[in-house]
Amino acid sequence: MGDLAGQAVDGTLYYLDYPQFERIRRTELPATERVALLADMCRLNTLYMIARAGSGHIGSSFSSMEIFSWLLLEELDIADNVKAAGDLFFSSKGHDAPGYYSVLMALGKLPFELIHKLRRIDGLPGHPDVGTPGMITNTGSLGMGISKAKGMVQANRLLKQEGRVMVLTGDGELQEGQFWESLASAVNHGLHEITAIIDHNKLQSDTFVKNVSDLGDLEAKLNAFGWRVARCDGNDVGALAATLAGIRDDARPKVIIADTVKGKGVSFMEHTSLDSDVAMYRFHSGAPDGPSYRRAAQELMDRLKLRVAELGLEPLEFEAIEREPTAPPPDTAQRLIPAYSRALLEQAAKHPNLVALDADLVLDTGLIPFRDQYPERFFECGIAEQDMVSMAGGMALKGLLPIVHSFACFLSARPNEQIYNNATEHTKIIYVGSLAGVVPGGPGHSHQAVRDISALAAIPDLTIVEPSCEAEVGPLLDWCINEAPGSCYIRLVSLPWETPYVLPASYRLEVGCGVALTPGEQVVVFGYGPVLLSQAVLAAQTLAMEGLAVKVISFPWLNRVDPTWLTGIVNGAKRIVCLDNQYLPAGVGSMLRAALAGVVNEDVELAMVGLTGVPPSGSNPQVLAEVGLDAAALVPIFSFGLVDE
């Protein structure tokens, strides 16, 4: 489910405008040839969107382009909306959204101008959202697709509506238990309306599926579950069409293993161009770099020109747009993930019983150095968070010290019961959730971890911490491993982030206590992590120039507060503001505010700023502004406007 933030490509970017698609759609070619051409045209637009956005999933969009195209252009009679009768289609893996969008745009089913607004707040989310035309369900957290399709089919039956429901899944996605959990009742209830198509592109987030967690004999497995199984080349439109036609009347739920090529259509992005033991596939997520973009775009355009000429059609007209370079994150930006990699190696050297577990995010979670240095102590679990967490439980019972890694959004929620089960055994396990918080905003709500603190808040003896900067990563990990009375959850912002503060040289960690980053007395602001604290300090700097001193407190203890320290630090305050990089209910602000009850009197104004609704997908500044957490939004709250009282 990897989703690293990337860098937008500058220079000339190319795409094909809507009239080109309209024209090709109306050509008299055989359907399969027409669709194949359109699919390849969509590749150029998908590449454009991702290059322009600076992030997105090329490999998986490209592998599924012929599937999207055939289904939407020829196979299905799509319902006007999800509630209506007619065929329904969605992608369960979800990170192929750019590919899907490009086909919808080619069909005129999605406003074409959105091509310029992938991962922008008024544009197209990084993963599917029902707010976008054509998207009938929200995906991006994996394994839910068949279950949702079953719900739609059962509803159709009850509502006496006709229609097939087609679901595209990934192959790495099949590591999720919910996929297998969902298969049985589809058979038992004879839900023949469902066809699942597995985009079997052989690679998942990090590398080859077979190297992460081999699926074994997939056909045998699916057959054993009682589904009608077919298999074909998923990048061959004719083969796909014939396979769909061949199974259409089967009374069982149906699944097609569509053998595809990850990155299909651009020679150096195709997985078949890689050694099968490649450590890391470069085009799963994130935009390509400039030279890669230009090579890829040129290859696509050259082939399209040739193909159009071969078919005797008028040449395609490519649109070109010039893009100014965007500044990369400065070298001075705080990079918590590399800092964590270093801290983990230090601890690993001291603790021979320390082991690390990963769920197919070895790059994003900073585990590559550990894996390279301690291969026997590294466990790649695949996209199987429940399994990973319970495995860690078993290891901890045997006396190991497991450190469990995934994105915060998944790690806190998918194995939520498993984390609690481990906690009831009173072993020590460290959970490390990266990609914490509302930014990066590009991937959208499936990946924005803004309820992990509350989801884990009541796990007994679990301490939740979040470092404010690189310098605090090592001490916090050290505390979790060597001092914490029980298990811990470490929340890490993944984005490189410029911080307008440094921790005071004298600062030492003390449980439940924070440290002031700026001086002040009348206004006291609590925050945690580089994103919140940067915005708070910037706001404080603005107000300092206006003569108002605002004390910004870095508070790394997300579910612990020392009441004596708290009472002291707010002494004399007229206004107290708690910031949350998560939903307000049951967040850190809620905990601090509860601790302040009976401590501060009615004349103290209390405000809480954090998320109140599902955050949008967008650029990082857009999203921070939208949820009211950027410096500009904080200035009036610090100074006079209260969000809440």
Add this chain to the structure above:
Amino acid sequence: MGDLAGQAVDGTLYYLDYPQFERIRRTELPATERVALLADMCRLNTLYMIARAGSGHIGSSFSSMEIFSWLLLEELDIADNVKAAGDLFFSSKGHDAPGYYSVLMALGKLPFELIHKLRRIDGLPGHPDVGTPGMITNTGSLGMGISKAKGMVQANRLLKQEGRVMVLTGDGELQEGQFWESLASAVNHGLHEITAIIDHNKLQSDTFVKNVSDLGDLEAKLNAFGWRVARCDGNDVGALAATLAGIRDDARPKVIIADTVKGKGVSFMEHTSLDSDVAMYRFHSGAPDGPSYRRAAQELMDRLKLRVAELGLEPLEFEAIEREPTAPPPDTAQRLIPAYSRALLEQAAKHPNLVALDADLVLDTGLIPFRDQYPERFFECGIAEQDMVSMAGGMALKGLLPIVHSFACFLSARPNEQIYNNATEHTKIIYVGSLAGVVPGGPGHSHQAVRDISALAAIPDLTIVEPSCEAEVGPLLDWCINEAPGSCYIRLVSLPWETPYVLPASYRLEVGCGVALTPGEQVVVFGYGPVLLSQAVLAAQTLAMEGLAVKVISFPWLNRVDPTWLTGIVNGAKRIVCLDNQYLPAGVGSMLRAALAGVVNEDVELAMVGLTGVPPSGSNPQVLAEVGLDAAALVPIFSFGLVDE
């Protein structure tokens, strides 16, 4: 995972004392015959424990008795403790704990006097807990077993320890996705040390597995996943022994499908005595009634006597204990589940788009009347909560109004991410979690739902409510369906509970507002649900006799509070106490306290009472006393002692 509270059996109860087991273990019989006899002897003790406790799982304990007995007596060389080298064994289903305990006691590995203390606070928990000798991991929430075993094996390899790891699973348990999620890496890493034994007793909580969610061709499925699969009669000790020997040297992880009989050993408890379309198997959980107990005990004793005579051994000496009758819950007790059943039928009549989903707890969640009246609108999903919740998501997108049911402990945690995913689609779904709170105390921490409020607290637009009594069930369900702006989670106490209060006749639901059950001004107590409120009112009655009036507020809105109402209701209070039938962090008390910050001054004393550590398994009064939530514990807190300030 059904776990209804039952009623202890009175009259004469029978068991076999430790010396009887010691003697039989030393007999010169062939091992398989000796083990078969001991297993049957353990049945009598298991029956005794459950009858005495008033609840427990007979069917699943009986079906697995030969498996437990052979493994522990002959097959395995059990490690001294989980950290040591040697063989390891545990039951993943966990509800067979009484059977497991009886074998450990027969072996002298568990103090024999604990036979009298099943589900008592200083005794044996309802589900396995590592605090009990012989229990190496906590189970009771299903599907985690293979994952944990894998962790143990990987740890053994790293620690250079030898030993097999054997896991007993249920068959209903195989509906959980985590089971399938856990299979792949065991094969990919060649974890031949693992042997899973599936106690394939054909029934799950409610009825036959095949009627709930048919497993299909189980052998084919397991073979397809690459495990070494064997099958035998799991109640035939010789067959089991031979099967284990036959697969022992296979280099793959191994699984034995042990065909067993649920309730094996007592004719009328054996599932083979039932019609295959029986609606409800009576001996999954809960104690048998008196006549059933006596018939079963007599049958077991008769057979044991006969068998011992056939084998030419000295007769067994049966211990008999007289038990006073315990009072059943009075007719006046509040029964929220039946009230919910009625309320649901009322709503269903008005809303043709209302559908109900269940996860193998149709009795416990009160769904039988709905299923009978609206079979086409009832969806039995099996023990597959993630699948159920995502199915509900698909149904809601199509315009249905899904009401999703399970125990609160499972529903809030296992599909935690799926509930959030649904919430991001802004559809309306009602989640109903029964068995909420810390009592019944018998089942133990896997079933005590004491972190569901916090786990769901930050789901956007989800309102969490809990009725205080039968009269409030209908109005709250009505509000959730017809008034709530988004989805809802209804938390239901399942135990019949005598309430020393009634809601005022004039009381009407108002979001975020509660109602006073007792008059008072200086001391204000907030609580919710019949368990908390009963104890609070009893404590208030005690104090009223001492001249202190305590205002107890029934507050059914677990994540909403109206600040104006709150300010008014605490006006004049010198002491405010918030009660939580969940862990304190991120509970209702925490929310109320946060809302009181800046409202009340330093001279108001604030206290919060709720869970701070993993609750014990025990009788209901024991558990309430232990966690400080019974009336006796509340009296001093209401009157002068503060837990927290």
